[in-house]
Amino acid sequence: MSTLSEPLVPVLAVVGIGLIGGSFAAALRRAGQVGRVLGVGRSQASIDHAQALGLIDEAVTLEQAAQRADLVLLATPVGAMGPALRSMAPYLSPHVLVTDAGSTKADVADMARDILGERCAQFVPGHPIAGSEMTGPQAADALLFQGRNVILTPFDQTPASMRAWLTKVWEVCGARVIAMNPATHDRALASVSHVPHFLAAAYMAQVSRASNADLRLSLAGTGFRDFTRIAAGSPEVWRDIFLSNREAVLQEIEQFGVVLEDLRQTLEHADAHALEEVLEQAALARRFWGSRSGLT
Amino acid sequence: MSTLSEPLVPVLAVVGIGLIGGSFAAALRRAGQVGRVLGVGRSQASIDHAQALGLIDEAVTLEQAAQRADLVLLATPVGAMGPALRSMAPYLSPHVLVTDAGSTKADVADMARDILGERCAQFVPGHPIAGSEMTGPQAADALLFQGRNVILTPFDQTPASMRAWLTKVWEVCGARVIAMNPATHDRALASVSHVPHFLAAAYMAQVSRASNADLRLSLAGTGFRDFTRIAAGSPEVWRDIFLSNREAVLQEIEQFGVVLEDLRQTLEHADAHALEEVLEQAALARRFWGSRSGLT
Known part of the structure; x- marks a missing residue:
């Protein structure tokens, strides 16, 4: 039974304990709104690291996470979410809410529908618009979501109580929550996030291919620094983002x-x-x- | 007669006492390498302001600056340099060195040759690659040039002693000096400075014209912030930079x-x-x- 002193999230499971997953756990912990944090990591080393940093209380399997958590956050690259959700699906009890932190939402929503069928009502796709050029559990920051936007794209079938609860969870992390449909999210993000990255990468490639690239780069100043900063991001992560939001990105590039x-x-x-x-x-x-x- | 305690620049004249001109005076003052600073300003208000901030010792006319200074820095927008130099030309004594801080160099070199003829040997075009989104004398910073590159594009006729002296002057301001020809400078800067600005402006215009611009912009994060920061720069200044370095910018845009x-x-x-x-x-x-x- 719920009491006034019970935290908002009695048991949280984080799948992928990097910058975003680790920061989410840390933010809820800081707010005093999480009981126990279960972590599913890619490797023993990353699990040990997250545990040493106090981000998670216990390392578990996907099956255990599905059975024991009240809230599951998928914080892996989008490409790894399908396999993780598929492993959890048989064990998910109906009261568990699953959400994610991927940068694209239509593909995540499709994946949830494919894997969960009618139970996709208990999956609320999400996108915290926060990040850093740093990665890994050591980059986790309890204040990462302070004042930042989190987009949720719930299915029509998702109960109002679940939406309200997840909204509250992000709010206690300091975020502002906005709901919209996945296509609207993906088009807007193509414009203000994916296209800048695409242009910065094309520009950086062009400069670095010039025969006098060294001379050019030795004269680059702070304008160049800021304009190209995002081009240093992970090639694998951004390849997946561009491919999963391909149509919207192509459309925006054309308009640009x-x-x-x-x-x-x-x-x-x-x-x-x-x-x-x-x-x-x-x-x-x-x-x-x-x-x-x-x-x- | 020069003594050990005489400053490197006995009398400096700064034409245009904004961010760059003011910082140059402040940097030389901080290094203890300037005797007296004369200032030529656009308006009485900006002169009073520079004087109140201690950037200049005395407000003078262009004619007085040409007659009394050892070193003249033209730190106005490039478009205003021609008229200023033309006013000074009849009064310039042969020992005075004139330099500038414009972002393009072929056009400044052409202007100096047009106006000064054979006396262009005493004009050394320069470009300190440093700046800020702030403007005006109140933005002056004695450390602005610390660790930054300054490009000089001297004419073949310029005496080695003048080149060495100006190099030393920038070095005591904390800068690293690189010499090259004006065309090389302009092509390299087109690539690493002007094209990023051009792309950031085109991108920002495209986003702001979208019918759902408000929604898009409400979802923009730190990547967007950095990528577009330069697009906030002065439209007049950048219009002039693009026009004065038109061919190199067009060539780079094509390659991009x-x-x-x-x-x-x-x-x-x-x-x-x-x-x-x-x-x-x-x-x-x-x-x-x-x-x-x-x-x-």
């Missing part, structure tokens, strides 16, 4: 290409007025966003 | 377009291997640069 070509023509024609107009629009939009985003 | 289209095709064909290969090349190049650049 139209604007780029227009702007290129203003420069080719040395049309100072039209060139400045676009630069002005971009600068105003960026400054306005900067003043509202709360991201320092 | 080829790499982008190749990468786009790997995604269109869902060619995971080829996609990852480019992402890997970009990530390695960026990480290697990051470890060497000294930019935190």
